[in-house]
Amino acid sequence: MKADRINRCLSLVSMKKNYSQYLLPVILALAGLTFLVLARGAVFPFILAAALAYILNPVVKYFEARGIKRSYAVTGLYLTAGALIFFVIYLLFHSLSFEIEALQQSWPAYAQRIQKFLTNLNTTLINNYPFTAALKMDEKLVRYLEAVPPFLLSLLPALALMFAVPFITFFMLLGGSSLIDYLLDHIPAKHAELVLHIASRIDSSLGNYLRGILTEAFIIFLIAFIGLIALNLNYAAFIAILIGVSSLVPYLGAIVGAVVSSIVAYFQFEAFMPILKILIFFAGLRFADDWVIQPYVMKKAVKLNPAVILFALFAGGELGGIWGIVFSIPVTCVIKEIVQIAVELQETEFRWKPKPEPTRISIPYT
Amino acid sequence: MFSFFNRLYDKDILFKLVFLKRIRLFEGIKKRSLIHVLENLQERTYLKGETIFTQGDIGRALFLVFSGKIALSRLDSATQKSETIAEVHPGEFFGEMALLEEMPRTATACALEETRVFMLFKVKLESLLFARPKIGVVIALQLAKIMSARLRAYLEKN
Numbered sequence A: 001m002k003a004d005r006i007n008r009c010l011s012l013v014s015m016k017k018n019y020s021q022y023l024l025p026v027i028l029a030l031a032g033l034t035f036l037v038l039a040r041g042a043v044f045p046f047i048l049a050a051a052l053a054y055i056l057n058p059v060v061k062y063f064e065a066r067g068i069k070r071s072y073a074v075t076g077l078y079l080t081a082g083a084l085i086f087f088v089i090y091l092l093f094h095s096l097s098f099e100i101e102a103l104q105q106s107w108p109a110y111a112q113r114i115q116k117f118l119t120n121l122n123t124t125l126i127n128n129y130p131f132t133a134a135l136k137m138d139e140k141l142v143r144y145l146e147a148v149p150p151f152l153l154s155l156l157p158a159l160a161l162m163f164a165v166p167f168i169t170f171f172m173l174l175g176g177s178s179l180i181d182y183l184l185d186h187i188p189a190k191h192a193e194l195v196l197h198i199a200s201r202i203d204s205s206l207g208n209y210l211r212g213i214l215t216e217a218f219i220i221f222l223i224a225f226i227g228l229i230a231l232n233l234n235y236a237a238f239i240a241i242l243i244g245v246s247s248l249v250p251y252l253g254a255i256v257g258a259v260v261s262s263i264v265a266y267f268q269f270e271a272f273m274p275i276l277k278i279l280i281f282f283a284g285l286r287f288a289d290d291w292v293i294q295p296y297v298m299k300k301a302v303k304l305n306p307a308v309i310l311f312a313l314f315a316g317g318e319l320g321g322i323w324g325i326v327f328s329i330p331v332t333c334v335i336k337e338i339v340q341i342a343v344e345l346q347e348t349e350f351r352w353k354p355k356p357e358p359t360r361i362s363i364p365y366t
Numbered sequence B: 001m002f003s004f005f006n007r008l009y010d011k012d013i014l015f016k017l018v019f020l021k022r023i024r025l026f027e028g029i030k031k032r033s034l035i036h037v038l039e040n041l042q043e044r045t046y047l048k049g050e051t052i053f054t055q056g057d058i059g060r061a062l063f064l065v066f067s068g069k070i071a072l073s074r075l076d077s078a079t080q081k082s083e084t085i086a087e088v089h090p091g092e093f094f095g096e097m098a099l100l101e102e103m104p105r106t107a108t109a110c111a112l113e114e115t116r117v118f119m120l121f122k123v124k125l126e127s128l129l130f131a132r133p134k135i136g137v138v139i140a141l142q143l144a145k146i147m148s149a150r151l152r153a154y155l156e157k158n
Helices: A002-020 A023-038 A040-065 A070-128 A130-135 A137-154 A157-186 A189-230 A236-246 A252-269 A273-297 A306-349 B002-008 B011-021 B031-039 B122-131 B133-157
Strands: B042-046 B051-053 B061-067 B070-076 B081-088 B108-111 B115-121
Touching: A023 A040, A040 A070, A040 A157, A040 A189, A040 A306, A040 B031, A070 A157, A070 A252, A157 A189, A157 B042, A189 A236, A189 A252, A189 A273, A189 A306, A189 B042, A189 B051, A189 B061, A189 B115, A189 B122, A236 A252, A252 A273, B011 B031, B031 B133, B115 B122, B122 B133
Parallel strands: none
Antiparallel strands: B042 B115, B051 B108, B061 B115, B070 B081, B070 B108
16 A cells, blocks of 8 residues: 555656756746747847748758758859849849839829829719719729839838848857757657657748749749740830739739739830730730749649638738738648648558558468 | 869768769669769768657658668567667668558668668659659669569568
């Protein structure tokens, strides 16, 4: 009886010991989380830098696997990327800066013309359908048009990020992998296989998606640039860059391209035919994207239902504005993979679902 | 100039490639292509006495011993006694069943000394099979041969 009590006591002590081992990691994690919440303003560039480092890491790993030391691979990548960006900017500089200047000068005139056109449209609408007067569309429109230049100016702080982020990314690329290796070497040995399995599943799913969508955006930028130049449209470089960037968000690229190009074409040619040509071009681009580019480029990426994509975009916008929209699809990919892994773990670890026999195993080995 | 290239080049990689060339599972893969195999392997060090996996755990990776020594032991359900069934040395591998089906492990693996292993996960093998079929097919064929040989040896022993 006494021995039994001692045994129970000992088991309680060992249970307490079991819990106490998690005390330090939990305190450290909570302290880290609190610090991140308190300093959340400063965290954002680091999230962007980590995302960029994640995208660039396969390039560094490619050279690393071929025997180039990491520090040299990262430095080489930065020098090459720097030279390439400098070269592209130098090439684009004249046309682009000229285009922006021209846009700046002609924007008030354009705005006035858009306003006039829409006011006329509104008057016709009100004349024909008087109830539309209650909507006060003209007032709303003027407010929107006035808001365009301040909105463009508000994007300027993003330029500061453009310098800070690559700088942080450089150091993340240099030291990040050794930190991850350190963490992997120090997770409890028994769980290492499962943790690495989950990490590699998420990594390959997210990596395939990001590589796919970046390649797709670049191809769409090239096609749009060549097409718009062939159609002799003003601001071709500017619009093509806009289309390339916006095609990172599913469905947005061709829509933005069609709308912006049609407006520019309306003011440039003042005729219906060029607008029709542009609309046909972008409809073609949309179909080419769906039928040719995506099946080829995104064949290894996660398949997401369009309804899920739209929900993710709205939810991302609701939670984090423009950056929320940018990050919504990659985050959805990760969530989808985690849900899949969770279901599989339930099925395998807890034997929820017996595995079907691949063949009749009762046939003996002969 | 020569010393600069020496500093630039990581000799560890060459050493690892030579090591992979000796592994039976990768027999027939060109040294140049072994780089792709190496890219898909995950390295980890286990300290002396650490358990790598326990009998009954769901297996998800194959383990290649790079350095050190691993003991495989099996628990006899009748006697409830564990006995060592094999020792795995550098250049050898174990846990290959996990590459084919995610089923419970049939033995417990424990590091007898500080051991560095390469892990090949099922997901990575699948991506190799589809992205680089020339390499994937060799591994799949070798895996089938090894499984067959091990099964034959098991049957002959019993």
